[in-house]
Amino acid sequence: MxxxxxxxxxxxxxxxxxxxxxxxxxxxxxxxxxxxxxxxxxxxxxxxxxxxxxxxxxxxxxxxxxxxxxxxxxxxxxxxxxxxxxxxxxxxxxxxxxxxxxxxxxxxxxxxxxxxxxxxxxxxxxxxxxxxxxxxxASEARREAEPTEPAPTFPGVVGGAPKLVDRMAFDSHIDHAVVGLMDPAHGPYVHQQWWWRSAKSQHEKAKRFEPRDAGFSMVRHEPSKNSRAYAVLGGEPLTEISFRLPGLRWEHVTVGKRQVLSLTCLTPVHATKTRITQIIWSDHPAFALLKPLIAAGARAFLRQDGEMVNLQNQGLKYDPALLWVDDADRQAKWYQQLKREWTASRNEGRPFVNPVEPATLRWRS
Ligand code: FES
Ligand SMILES: [Fe+2]
CATH class of the missing domain: 2.102.10.10 (Rieske [2Fe-2S] iron-sulphur domain)
Structure with a gap:
């Protein structure tokens, strides 16, 4: 475009x-x-x-x-x-x-x-x-607007320089890229690598969500039993996954005093191209040994998502209406509500009011 x-x-x-x-x-x-x-x-x-x-x-x-x-x-x-x-x-x-x-x-x-x-x-x-x-x-190109809020900061930026930085571009609008990354139901179909999970083991999930800043979090919980990658961290990992506008998603894992932060930043290049930067910080000793494995794993994930975006584009070019099905697509709906409220609050010159209600979402994956 x-x-x-x-x-x-x-x-x-x-x-x-x-x-x-x-x-x-x-x-x-x-x-x-x-x-x-x-x-x-x-x-x-x-x-x-x-x-x-x-x-x-x-x-x-x-x-x-x-x-x-x-x-x-x-x-x-x-x-x-x-x-x-x-x-x-x-x-x-x-x-x-x-x-x-x-x-x-x-x-x-x-x-x-x-x-x-x-x-x-x-x-x-x-x-x-x-x-x-x-x-x-800023909304107006000519106006050198002062920011109305501080830039986002993240928990778990530890261990010095990032342990991993991976970059990719998706040939899609940021909305499709965001929703693709937060979508809980595509895992068993798109990400089938043995070390992540087995395709056959779909389970019913129930996760608690709450509003945070300009987004929401899946509050800290034990990772699903059918997710194998957490095993390398040993101990009893707890994870919290957060999203905030305009396109920041991060998973913060704690294992005792050790932490892993995996941050995914989506930046629109233009209407049909989105830059993806994935950054992992950690002070967990597993990273010293497993860094190449973890890097290859993260890359495989992103590539699979990118390939699915390309397939999806074959349908999107006909500008079809999309169906959002609860609860698996509820986060996608929240994203749209958050965007609407962000735009409305800026237009009306008032503080942003997070429209997300705390909820427990259930789905099979
Ligand atoms: S100085 Fe002539 S184009 Fe910049
Ligand atoms: Fe994915």
């Missing part, structure tokens, strides 16, 4: 269309953004340059030079006379500060007076914590 198409659908609130705005989107790992480097990303169909100044500050600008549209990310850092760092466009050397203001147009001669500071590149607010960089995507 062309970028223009992705843009026109931005405020569309139908399932599988548009994007949530005035919210933090995961953009990159801190470790991807090296000091003095610029990088190009596409988020919600917009080209975004993420940079880290030589002094270590992360910032984001629209990756289109206001002169003649060259990507600023293809430029470089330069040092102004006063010592400040700016980004130099690769085409004609116009320079921009981290706030997006133009600081110099090298082609101007002395008596060509021009207030270069009035030329601005759109700036995005960024937040960096726990080794993650988030970008605030």
């Amino acid at each position: 062309a970028e223009g198409d992705a843009k026109t659908s931005r405020s569309d609130t139908r399932f599988g269309q548009g994007f949530l705005t005035d919210i933090w989107y995961f953009a990159a790992l801190s470790s991807e953004l090296k000091a003095g480097k610029l990088a190009r990303y596409e988020i919600l169909g917009e080209p975004v340059m993420l940079g880290r100044s030589p002094a270590g500050q992360v910032f984001a600008l629209k990756d289109i030079c206001p002169h003649r549209a060259a990507p600023l990310s293809a430029g470089r850092f330069t040092t102004e006379a006063g010592g400040a760092q700016s980004v130099e466009c690769p085409y004609h050397g116009w320079r921009f500060g981290a706030d997006g203001g133009c600081t110099a147009i090298p082609s101007l001669v002395d008596d060509q007076t021009m207030d270069v500071g009035r030329i601005r590149v759109r700036r995005y607010q960024v937040a960096e914590s726990q080794g993650l960089v988030f970008v605030w995507m």
Whole structure:
């Protein structure tokens, strides 16, 4: 889909269309953004340059030079006379500060007076914590809106650098990717590897859910008896699975004092492409030994989901109505309610009120 198409659908609130705005989107790992480097990303169909100044500050600008549209990310850092760092466009050397203001147009001669500071590149607010960089995507492109809430933080970011980072892109809208990841009923059909579970052992499940932040959690519980992967952790693991808007899902496992956090971040590239970043932190000794196994396992899971998305696209291209069946699809319904409430509360300028009611959901899987 062309970028223009992705843009026109931005405020569309139908399932599988548009994007949530005035919210933090995961953009990159801190470790991807090296000091003095610029990088190009596409988020919600917009080209975004993420940079880290030589002094270590992360910032984001629209990756289109206001002169003649060259990507600023293809430029470089330069040092102004006063010592400040700016980004130099690769085409004609116009320079921009981290706030997006133009600081110099090298082609101007002395008596060509021009207030270069009035030329601005759109700036995005960024937040960096726990080794993650988030970008605030405001509803109005022209408004450099201040974030109305702090960027999300997660429990269980332990053991130093992540033990595993895996990236993939799904050829689908973020809504389908989110619902695909939270869907409890596809496991026995899509993920049949022996070390995870046996296809034959479908059980009736009953899990307790409660509202949390801009999302919900399957509250801490013992993993299902037909899930084998937890066995490598030994002890008596407890797990809690949480989701929050716009597309963050994490599983936090505790085994005594040890923890594992598996965080999945979904970031829309455009209307029909979603970037998936999976990050695992842990201070559990099993990771020292089993890291390659765990990495291969996580990758197999994501790949199977991606293949199913491709199959599903064969049907979705006819824009069919979708059926949501309780209780297995209740989380998908909550996701849609959360999105509606997020948009309504932003439009009405009021606090978000979580629409999810505590519930015990039951399904076979
Ligand atoms: S396109 Fe950037 S300076 Fe000309
Ligand atoms: Fe899956």
